[in-house]
Amino acid sequence: MIQSLLSVEDLSISFASEIKSLNTVNEVSFKAADQDFLGIVGESGCGKTLTALAIMKLLPSNAISSGRILFEGKDILAYKDKDLQKIRGSKISMIFQEPMTSLNPVFTVGNQIAEVLITHQSMSAKEAINKTIELLKVVQIPSPELRVNDYPHQMSGGMRQRVMIAMAVACKPSLLIADEPTTALDVTIQAQILELLGSLQERNRMSLLFITHDLGIVAEYASRVMVMYAGRIVEKSPVQDMFINPRHPYTIGLLESLPGKKGAKLKPIPGQVPNTESLPSGCKFRTRCRYVIEECHLKEPSLKPAGNSEHLSRCIRAMEL
Amino acid sequence: MNELLKLERTKKYFPVKGNRFLKAVDDVSFSVAAGGVFGLVGESGCGKSTLARLILGLMEPTGGEIFFDGMNVITATRHELSRIRRGLQIIFQDPLASLNPRKRIQDAVGESLLINDVVKRREIRDHVAHLLGKVGMDEDALGRYPHEFSGGQRQRICIARALAVNPKMIVADEAISSLDVSIQAQILNLLEDLRRDNGLAYVFISHNLLTVEHFSDTVAVMYLGKIVEMSATEELFNDPLHPYTEALLSAVPKPDVGKKGKRIILEGDVPSPVHIPPGCPFHTRCPKRFEPCDKEVPVYKEVKNQRWVSCHLWV
Numbered sequence: 145m146i147q148s149l150l151s152v153e154d155l156s157i158s159f160a161s162e163i164k165s166l167n168t169v170n171e172v173s174f175k176a177a178d179q180d181f182l183g184i185v186g187e188s189g190c191g192k193t194l195t196a197l198a199i200m201k202l203l204p205s206n207a208i209s210s211g212r213i214l215f216e217g218k219d220i221l222a223y224k225d226k227d228l229q230k231i232r233g234s235k236i237s238m239i240f241q242e243p244m245t246s247l248n249p250v251f252t253v254g255n256q257i258a259e260v261l262i263t264h265q266s267m268s269a270k271e272a273i274n275k276t277i278e279l280l281k282v283v284q285i286p287s288p289e290l291r292v293n294d295y296p297h298q299m300s301g302g303m304r305q306r307v308m309i310a311m312a313v314a315c316k317p318s319l320l321i322a323d324e325p326t327t328a329l330d331v332t333i334q335a336q337i338l339e340l341l342g343s344l345q346e347r348n349r350m351s352l353l354f355i356t357h358d359l360g361i362v363a364e365y366a367s368r369v370m371v372m373y374a375g376r377i378v379e380k381s382p383v384q385d386m387f388i389n390p391r392h393p394y395t396i397g398l399l400e401s402l403p404g405k406k407g408a409k410l411k412p413i414p415g416q417v418p419n420t421e422s423l424p425s426g427c428k429f430r431t432r433c434r435y436v437i438e439e440c441h442l443k444e445p446s447l448k449p450a451g452n453s454e455h456l457s458r459c460i461r462a463m464e465l
Numbered sequence: 466m467n468e469l470l471k472l473e474r475t476k477k478y479f480p481v482k483g484n485r486f487l488k489a490v491d492d493v494s495f496s497v498a499a500g501g502v503f504g505l506v507g508e509s510g511c512g513k514s515t516l517a518r519l520i521l522g523l524m525e526p527t528g529g530e531i532f533f534d535g536m537n538v539i540t541a542t543r544h545e546l547s548r549i550r551r552g553l554q555i556i557f558q559d560p561l562a563s564l565n566p567r568k569r570i571q572d573a574v575g576e577s578l579l580i581n582d583v584v585k586r587r588e589i590r591d592h593v594a595h596l597l598g599k600v601g602m603d604e605d606a607l608g609r610y611p612h613e614f615s616g617g618q619r620q621r622i623c624i625a626r627a628l629a630v631n632p633k634m635i636v637a638d639e640a641i642s643s644l645d646v647s648i649q650a651q652i653l654n655l656l657e658d659l660r661r662d663n664g665l666a667y668v669f670i671s672h673n674l675l676t677v678e679h680f681s682d683t684v685a686v687m688y689l690g691k692i693v694e695m696s697a698t699e700e701l702f703n704d705p706l707h708p709y710t711e712a713l714l715s716a717v718p719k720p721d722v723g724k725k726g727k728r729i730i731l732e733g734d735v736p737s738p739v740h741i742p743p744g745c746p747f748h749t750r751c752p753k754r755f756e757p758c759d760k761e762v763p764v765y766k767e768v769k770n771q772r773w774v775s776c777h778l779w780v
Contacts, residue, residue: 187645187646187647187648188645286733300734302734303734330508330509330672330735331508331672331674331713331716331717332508332712332713332716332730332731333508333734334716335715335716335728335730335731336730336731338718339728339730357645357646358718359646359720360675360717360718360719360720361718362720363718363719363720363721363722364718364719364722365718383722384722387720387721387722388722397647398646398647399720400650401646401647401649401650402646402650402675402720403650403653403675403676403678403679403680404679408679409654409657410650410653410654410679411650412647412648412649412650412651412653412654413647413650414651416615416617416618416648417615417645
């Protein structure tokens, strides 16, 4: 088998408190190939952002992680800080939900993009600024020669996200992690940004790890998807499979929660996501699951093929659904 | 038609530096029948929330009229205003910000019962418990504080508080936007049940087009302070007349695979409401602009049966 660009193996993340340790991410494994578009879906607190941060090795210092994260064959978790800095921003980049808090308010956007180029590609200041203007053009900011001198507050939310993207792709990374990059934007601006990310992915041949709670975005853009619940992957499959043939009750619940035509009653998932401190025994979804049986209380099901080898589900009744 | 809420050419201008005005709401007219759901969509800064505040009488309009249940909201006497407030309640986007962190739920919900003399002090506990039951919550919530609940539960509490005075209409300003998908569906179903059981009417403000389509009878699309299109929900979503509506609908990623629709990508950002473009305010981004668009302001009018639009394509 060809080596994957990114391979996450049994990643677990926990936080130690004085009383006990909290398992926030539990044995998450997945791979991303070159030019992949992998969507990670889940509700707040399901561990999707922590998983992304772990790949960048940006977890808070009190987090304890185990497992392996192989990027181009080497384990990121074993990297020293100095080696990491060579990768971060050049081979792996990340963009976040709120561009305003990710940009430094006291430097011009040009300055901040140029910094990446100076650091990673040892350009001179002048070269870097010229390249920055070129990048701003690529992310379709109008009159880039002028906007390069703007401060973040002088730009709209959509423009700021474009700046973040310009910064992230400055060194043509092979992997871009996007954590809810369009959630704070209006839908017409979201459409612009998604289109831009799609074209950049093709142009730079990069792999995209896209974290979102919007199933619509996943359906339209991703090629593969994994659904997370309570720190676990509950379903993983090619996109089409999951939408046509969901094999986990949580995925089914999410899909049925989406408003459709007028008049049809929505079928929400009852209850709420359990607290990490008080997860139920056995299957973590059983308290909200309408397919629950006796066995679900006893043992947590493993992620197993359901239907075909590419479609995995963490449910003992996967094949009946 | 029995009109519960009626707006006539309502305007709200804010003065800004340099003798200019920010036209947050400009010439907005619509009406909502008792038990009806009026959906209001538009992007950030289009004036949706200002409109909500005007309806509630929390802000004085620069011009135009607002009537609720036959009373003029703007010129209402104190007595009338208290009747209006009892009939018209609001729920906001962030339930944590709208609940006093130091008040227990019983007091937070009970306060408006007391102020409005709905029940006697000793009956409050029972009455609040009854209200909580209506929104699907247990009695043991009574003595707890807002921080002890999840986002969805807090929004239920806010809805219970709005219901306390037995209103005829609720203005929901992005009321489910901050909630997770599975919880959004719970709250949306709750709002629908209340409409069916209590005949509640809603002004449902949201930027989420899928929920608006699901919930509303009539939909208005706002752009830079003006309604650019208004019609029955089904017609608006199946056959949008205004190019902005068309672009807005096409921009929503649909959760069906293999049906990637044709997407209209608009150029640029929404212009600042202080510098509204001349002519049609949308012409700077409109893919269908032609001769008159940058000069003449299109008239907002009924171009087909019950379909209102302001666009030069429809004369």
